[in-house]
Amino acid sequence: MKKLIIIFISLTFLIWSGFYAKRKLYDSKHRLEIARTEIQDLKEDNELKDGDIIFQTSLSLQSKAIQLATDSKYSHCGIIFKNKGKYYVYEAIQPVKQTPLDKWIERGKDGKFVTKRLINGDRILTADKIEKMKQIGQEFKGKNYDSTFEWSDEKIYCSELIWKIYKRSTGLEIGELQKLREFDLTDSEVKKMMKKRYGDIIPLDETVISPASIFKSELLETVKSN
Numbered sequence: 001m002k003k004l005i006i007i008f009i010s011l012t013f014l015i016w017s018g019f020y021a022k023r024k025l026y027d028s029k030h031r032l033e034i035a036r037t038e039i040q041d042l043k044e045d046n047e048l049k050d051g052d053i054i055f056q057t058s059l060s061l062q063s064k065a066i067q068l069a070t071d072s073k074y075s076h077c078g079i080i081f082k083n084k085g086k087y088y089v090y091e092a093i094q095p096v097k098q099t100p101l102d103k104w105i106e107r108g109k110d111g112k113f114v115t116k117r118l119i120n121g122d123r124i125l126t127a128d129k130i131e132k133m134k135q136i137g138q139e140f141k142g143k144n145y146d147s148t149f150e151w152s153d154e155k156i157y158c159s160e161l162i163w164k165i166y167k168r169s170t171g172l173e174i175g176e177l178q179k180l181r182e183f184d185l186t187d188s189e190v191k192k193m194m195k196k197r198y199g200d201i202i203p204l205d206e207t208v209i210s211p212a213s214i215f216k217s218e219l220l221e222t223v224k225s226n
Contacts (some may be wrong), residue, residue: 036102038111039087040069047115047224048087050130052080053162053174054101054115055215056108062147065193069194072212074114077158078104079165081134090137092161094145116220124170132169137161147196151207163209174220175213180206193223 042048058061058076066075078091080101088098105113118124125133139153146155153164159175166174181204185194194202214220 003055017114030043038105038113038212042115042224048080048082048101048120049117049125050081051121051125051133052081052115052117052137052223053214054078054104054113055211056105058129059107059109062193065187065190067209068187069185069190070210070212071184072210072215073212074215076108077211077214079137079162080115081137083131086153088163090161091215092140092143092145092156092158095187096143096145096156096161109174112220112226114215114226115224116215116217117223118172118174119219119221130131133165136165136168139189140164148203149206149208150203159211159214164180172219175209175215175217177207177209178213180204180208183208183210200219 039048055077057067057074057076060076063075067073076091078089078099078128081088081090083097083098088100089104090096090098090132091104093099097109105111126201138195140156146156146157146160149157149160151160157166163174163177180202183190185191185202
């Protein structure tokens with residue numbers, strides 16, 4: 001009797017695991033298909049250009065804490081570049097790299113995103129400027145993600161990558177730099193992340209640029225929001 005129970009439990013587990021894996025694979029393919037449809041619509045409406053900045057709500061472990069600390073829906077961002085006819089997001093994750101745009105959209109919460117563009121971008125972001133942006137981006141390629149948000153080039157986080165690429169290629173500051181102490185650090189979720197990253201000594205005077213600050217920049221205009 002005991003053997004039958006063990007066999008039954010094992011079979012149930014295998015069936016459930018198979019169903020879960022199949023459902024997860026289906027959901028992933030479904031999200032990717034939706035992302036590709038979104039990109040096709042963006043292309044047809046001419047809503048994709050080199051240098052556009054794209055935002056999403058990340059599903060990473062730190063996403064909720066970033067949202068709470070910055071009072072923003074969006075916790076991750078990157079720069080869109082076209083390479084050999086395809087669109088990619090140049091982003092600081094682990095490590096800094098370019099990700100196919102459809103994969104990037106699929107990875108975010110509910111496949112939702114917002115794209116923003118530099119006002120008067122057609123005049124400012126000339127072919128030479130875009131090339132310079134890509135060259136500066138290459139200097140960061142392969143660098144580790146900066147989980148302690150330090151203002152150095154040794155490691156890089158997402159909004160820092162965008163800010164530095166724009167600043168060093170165009171001279172423009174996309175978003176207002178802040179000190180860590182200026183964020184809302186009172187929520188328990190935020191405190192937990194800070195404790196994990198810094199221990200008991202939090203560098204409150206560290207210079208930081210957040211996705212929220214870039215999102216709110218008066219130098220940008222919204223191109224697409226789904």
